[in-house]
Amino acid sequence: MEEIKREDIEFVKRLDRHPHIKARMEALLNVAEASLESGEMTADEVEMQLREKVRELGQKTLQAWAENKENRAATQASENHALKRHGKKNFIGTQHSEK
Numbered sequence: 001m002e003e004i005k006r007e008d009i010e011f012v013k014r015l016d017r018h019p020h021i022k023a024r025m026e027a028l029l030n031v032a033e034a035s036l037e038s039g040e041m042t043a044d045e046v047e048m049q050l051r052e053k054v055r056e057l058g059q060k061t062l063q064a065w066a067e068n069k070e071n072r073a074a075t076q077a078s079e080n081h082a083l084k085r086h087g088k089k090n091f092i093g094t095q096h097s098e099k
Contacts, residue, residue, distance in 0.1 A: 018061075018064070020060040020061065020064055021057065021060070021061060024053060024056055024057035024060060025057075027053045027056075028050065028053045028054070028057070031046065031049045031050055031053060032046075032050070035049075
């Protein structure tokens with residue numbers, strides 16, 4: 001039996017943290033395996049399917065990145081808002097200078 005490498009375990013853990021990437025990688029593997037097993041697909045058909053899967057991977061990854069960035073910005077904005085003082089200032093006016 002083949003020994004599982006530490007790098008492989010770490011890679012799978014990283015994929016588990018990003019389910020959208022994991023799903024797209026599985027789709028890429030499915031296309032690659034199906035094209036090898038069937039032998040009925042042309043190179044152009046395989047290329048077209050792989051390009052589509054990679055495009056979807058890019059779109060989903062970029063979307064997840066944007067959502068993460070937006071969430072961080074919202075969290076930071078709410079933290080900054082919480083730090084600001086609220087309430088009325090106690091301004092008693094300007095003092096007259098003595099003559």
